[in-house]
Amino acid sequence: MALLDRLQRSAFDYFIEYSNPANGLVADATSPGSPCSIAAVGFGLSCYPVAVNRNWISRDEAITRILATLRFFEQSEQSRHVHATGYKGFYYHFLDMQTGQRVWNCELSVIDTAILVAGMLTAASFFDGSDPREEEIRASTARLYNRVDWRWSQGKDGFVRLGWKPKGGFLRFSWKGYSEALLFLVLGLGSPTFPLREDAYRQWLESCDWLDTKDGGYLYAGPLFIHLFPQAWIDLRGLADTFSAQRGIDYFENTRRAIAEHRRYAIRNPRRFTGYGEHLWGLTACEGPRRRLVLRNGERQGLMGYIARGAPSGPDDGTVAPWSGLACLPFSPHAGFDNLTHILSHYPRLLKHGRLPDSFNPSVRTTHPEGWISPRSVGLDQGLIVMMVENFRTGLVWDLMRKSEPVRRGLAASGFSGGWLDRV
Numbered sequence: 001m002a003l004l005d006r007l008q009r010s011a012f013d014y015f016i017e018y019s020n021p022a023n024g025l026v027a028d029a030t031s032p033g034s035p036c037s038i039a040a041v042g043f044g045l046s047c048y049p050v051a052v053n054r055n056w057i058s059r060d061e062a063i064t065r066i067l068a069t070l071r072f073f074e075q076s077e078q079s080r081h082v083h084a085t086g087y088k089g090f091y092y093h094f095l096d097m098q099t100g101q102r103v104w105n106c107e108l109s110v111i112d113t114a115i116l117v118a119g120m121l122t123a124a125s126f127f128d129g130s131d132p133r134e135e136e137i138r139a140s141t142a143r144l145y146n147r148v149d150w151r152w153s154q155g156k157d158g159f160v161r162l163g164w165k166p167k168g169g170f171l172r173f174s175w176k177g178y179s180e181a182l183l184f185l186v187l188g189l190g191s192p193t194f195p196l197r198e199d200a201y202r203q204w205l206e207s208c209d210w211l212d213t214k215d216g217g218y219l220y221a222g223p224l225f226i227h228l229f230p231q232a233w234i235d236l237r238g239l240a241d242t243f244s245a246q247r248g249i250d251y252f253e254n255t256r257r258a259i260a261e262h263r264r265y266a267i268r269n270p271r272r273f274t275g276y277g278e279h280l281w282g283l284t285a286c287e288g289p290r291r292r293l294v295l296r297n298g299e300r301q302g303l304m305g306y307i308a309r310g311a312p313s314g315p316d317d318g319t320v321a322p323w324s325g326l327a328c329l330p331f332s333p334h335a336g337f338d339n340l341t342h343i344l345s346h347y348p349r350l351l352k353h354g355r356l357p358d359s360f361n362p363s364v365r366t367t368h369p370e371g372w373i374s375p376r377s378v379g380l381d382q383g384l385i386v387m388m389v390e391n392f393r394t395g396l397v398w399d400l401m402r403k404s405e406p407v408r409r410g411l412a413a414s415g416f417s418g419g420w421l422d423r424v
Helices: 002-017 038-053 059-075 110-126 132-146 181-189 199-206 224-233 242-247 251-268 333-346 379-393 396-402 405-413 419-423
Strands: 090-092 163-165 292-294 300-302
Touching (some): 002 038, 002 379, 038 059, 038 379, 038 396, 059 110, 090 110, 110 132, 110 181, 110 224, 110 396, 181 199, 181 224, 181 405, 224 251, 224 396, 251 333
8 A cells, every 4th residue: 555655645646736825726737837727727626635545744734725725716706707717607618727717718617617616515515613714614615505506507408518718609519428528417416506407417317328238238428537537526435326227237337347358458459559458458538649659559540639538439649547456446446456456567667756647658769768758747647547546446536425415406306316315
């Protein structure tokens, strides 16, 4: 466990090193000048309870940081103005680290707001004492959650829109197909003020695809993060909605099967990328080389840059996420540990300051076995590491969210039953 201690602690330190303590905003990545990602803020808020529990920071320091974050989001501008921080209780995907204003012409993001809110709910569940500052955390979280107008994001067809921009309105696409949307659907249906209509979850489920595999099949999504993100917060072991009940599978098992399919794909290695195999797998949304480069087999190949890579249907250009094993530990411990030990022993340059990068591509011809290495670490990756390692070790985040009334209410409204939900 000493190795997990080091890697988990180094991942948490991201949120100390790359945050603005004055407003709680967290940089999207270690890249110079990186703006805040509100999803990274949500992951950071979820990691503070882990840090307090493991004595990495004091309870007082965590409270100070969380309150700075909550006060910023409560007081920041909510309007249709192009430089506002948010609107209708939602927040823009990327914000200036100092001012908190919208940057990069980005969208008002439904999923990233949900991740931010999930982080707030995690903190509110952990800081449950009678101290006035802990009471403020809970009260502020309730106000912020209650003002999100989830219903506004839902179209007449029942589907939730991907996002909104002040000059163009809602984006043309909706959340269809199995995805991390599971998280905002639960939170949106659990809202006591502006809940999604009841048809939101049914419409989404009906748009999902099933992939038949040798171990029985699963609700399909190619990128690994889709299977992992919602379950960083919500313990879905033994819980079933109408679809999973018919299939005799819960979403925890669904993710386990997706991981197994990623491994099988890497073993088959249909495009003959260097390094792929039983212990090197994990295709997901990540940065990658963006130009034509020479591979180790002598071929020159155009590489994809940032894209949501996936298995078994692609896209795939040999770029993998080295943190996959850590993030998958709760679902497939043996596969996760084998992946981790393989990466650390065969690709030692990946670990920099104790922290894993966003991605690497060992197929790119270089003088070292790692090939191309992403120059940055990403807040979402680091937060996922902290949370999933902790869920594997103690189940802390899952335990906290089981106590959260919005989560319980949202799961029930989504049609979930069984497991711990029936025992609460």
